[in-house]
Amino acid sequence: MSGVEVAGLVLGAFPIILNCLDYYRKSCEPLSEWWRFRTRFIEFADGIRHQEMMYNSNMMEMLHPIIQDNDCLADLVKNPNDARWSDGSLTTHLERHLAGEHERVLRIIQKMHDLVEELKKLLQIKDNKVDWIDSQSERSWAWHLTRIRISFSKGKYKKVNKLDSHNRTLKQTLGCSRRINLIEESRQTSPPVELFEKVRQHVGNLHNALRLAFRKCSLGRCRGHCSNLGLRGDPEVVEVNVLFVVDDARQEVAICPVKEHATTTAEIRRSSGKLPPTLPAQSISDGGIDVIEDLCSYLRRGRQLNFEPGVISDEDDRRFRLTSHNPHSTAAQTSSELVALSQLLEAHRWNHIRLPRNLRLEMAFHIASTLLQVQMSPWAPQKWSKQDFLFQTDSEGSFGVCPYLPQTYPSIRVDTIESDPPVTASEEDTRAALFAVGIITLELIFGHTIESCEFRGRYYGPDNKPNDHTDVCTARTWAKRVLSECGAQLDDVVRRCLDCAFEPRPNLLDKRFREAVYAGVVQPLAESLKPWKAVTPRA
Structure with missing residues (x-):
């Protein structure tokens, strides 16, 4: 008893x-x-x-x-x-x-x-x-x-x-x-997890600011503004890259929150509504910083001329500074395109491109960290899968290892907009997201998708088609091969993701749970990269 x-x-x-x-x-x-x-x-x-x-x-x-x-x-x-x-x-x-x-x-x-x-x-x-x-x-x-x-x-x-x-x-x-x-x-959380939480709050606020800025599009002919949030598993500051797609051309921008003490005179005048009527509505410059009213026009102008720093704000007057992102690889040139992880894995499987294991594990590391950086924000996918993670590639086969999460903002000119409802992550959602990260990690370890596993057909339903249990059973069978293939460290990472095997109850509002995910998944993936000591191209 x-x-x-x-x-x-x-x-x-x-x-x-x-x-x-x-x-x-x-x-x-x-x-x-x-x-x-x-x-x-x-x-x-x-x-x-x-x-x-x-x-x-x-x-x-x-x-x-x-x-x-x-x-x-x-x-x-x-x-x-x-x-x-x-x-x-x-x-x-x-x-x-x-x-x-x-x-x-x-x-x-x-x-x-x-x-x-x-x-x-x-x-x-x-x-x-x-x-x-x-x-x-x-x-x-x-x-x-x-x-x-x-x-x-x-x-x-x-x-x-x-x-x-x-x-x-x-x-x-x-x-x-x-x-x-x-x-x-x-007790104070560890610095990496604390930084992840600050990034999560930043991207949530940034979503509202981008939505407001794009809804003031002056052209009126844009069908939508595609914005791709780029994240790293090892950020150093509260800053993210956003890859904007304007007229099929790409403009990558680094965006960070503006501190109160760094507010410019023009921003103060704009927030107080005391701007001189002679200044143009779409951009007001003071001290070299533009206050952006129409982000669509600003990005078009920046693509044609030298990109100048600018500031956007949300309805609560939180401000964000946009600066040109200086890419570190050829994959970020204008000839590049964004490709879903599923397509990359299929291309690797058929030898159309080569994805070395160390780079695949680095991709897994960056993807796993996104759970702590975007969950419970509007950027989080409704149902996490490899389709949601995009990577930059170019015609020469170069690619970046950091994922992008897409978001499209409509062109609707309105004076006021409603705020998004608060985004929450239930225990069921959290378990599902971690399970998806576990499957993605398996796919990146072995270099092909779960759909192409030779034994997946064992778990089809009576109609000989996949059902709700097919991927669960396939993943658990597949996971048994990780120990002999990659060792105990990655075997534990996959097990924890698939089983949501963490001591605190699954709750991303609980910093103990976030710490457990970082210590049990993100950190071991980072450590698994050390033996290669590879200089990986950065997206």
């Missing part, structure tokens, strides 16, 4: 004891000498009720970090027969939230269980009933002797005192564990 199951049994024991005591009271009250025992009996019953109250309070404190919904938590504590007490679903969460005191807490609960069982035996409670009171026949001397012995027994008070001592110890232990967890949660 598990410790958690014992905790549920203790919850159920208190009502049984109190119910039997109430039955005892009703049976004995008609007797003329009841007054002699009444005070001691009420004192004992109140002591049991108090221990039940303390124990219930301790259970709620213990389970509160796991079950956030107050009504659901109250229902669990009230119902000792709830399946969660016995199915093991609470055990792993308790081990995490009790900050190393898991076994001690369960030992205390076991002692309390033993005490309530001894109390039931002392009170002659069998099968949750007191059979010696049930008889309605004339009371025998044995009946009266039992009643007197139970009424005046000092043992039951000693057991209540022990219950009180264990309840207090349990409360102190839970309180210490909670404080330790609070300290752990308040």
Whole structure:
């Protein structure tokens, strides 16, 4: 029997004891000498009720970090027969939230269980009933002797005192564990994960600014403005590249948030609405920085002339500086194109291009980090897959290793726009995203897509077509080959992604979970690149 199951049994024991005591009271009250025992009996019953109250309070404190919904938590504590007490679903969460005191807490609960069982035996409670009171026949001397012995027994008070001592110890232990967890949660995150979170907030705000800037397109003939967000697994600052496609030509721009103390005079005038009417509406220059009103026209002009830095802002007046991105590889020239990862893998499979394993692993490293940089932002794909990750290639076969995520902004001239609804990632979404990263990592390790696995057909449905379980079964079978192919480090990365095997509950709002993903997936992928020590072309 598990410790958690014992905790549920203790919850159920208190009502049984109190119910039997109430039955005892009703049976004995008609007797003329009841007054002699009444005070001691009420004192004992109140002591049991108090221990039940303390124990219930301790259970709620213990389970509160796991079950956030107050009504659901109250229902669990009230119902000792709830399946969660016995199915093991609470055990792993308790081990995490009790900050190393898991076994001690369960030992205390076991002692309390033993005490309530001894109390039931002392009170002659069998099968949750007191059979010696049930008889309605004339009371025998044995009946009266039992009643007197139970009424005046000092043992039951000693057991209540022990219950009180264990309840207090349990409360102190839970309180210490909670404080330790609070300290752990308040600890500063590691620099890479902290930077990823800042990038995530930056790209979310940037999305709103780009949407606003493109909706002011003065041409009115643009069908849409394609913007491709470029991300790295090892960013040094809060800055991202965006590859804009304007009239089938590409303009890559580095975009970073503008700090308040760096705000220019023109930006202050623009945000306050006090711009001189003689200045052009689409761009106001002050100190060499343009405040961009019409991003579409700005990019067209920048492609024809030297690209000058500019600033865009969102409806909350957060500002972003645009500067020309100086590409590091031939893949970023105007002759390049964006190709989905699935196409690259197929081209590699048929020997149309060559993707060395070290470069494929570097691509996996950058892709895995995007989970921490764009999840819960408008840039996050609705359903993560290799189709969502684009890479720059050129006619000579050169390609970049950093992925791009596409976004298209419509051309609609409006004075006000509605904000996007808040983007959230449920536990199911998070598991699905990590599973997709696991499949992509498998594909990049072996150099071909999961659809081309020779054994995938084993997992088709009765109609001989893929179904919802096909990729799951194929991926798990495929993953068994990673250990012999690439070693334990990458085998662990794939396993963690496919199983979402991280200690914190899958929740990207929880920085402990983000730390776990970084330590278990992103960092090992980065370390797997070290043996090659390759100078990889940068996109």
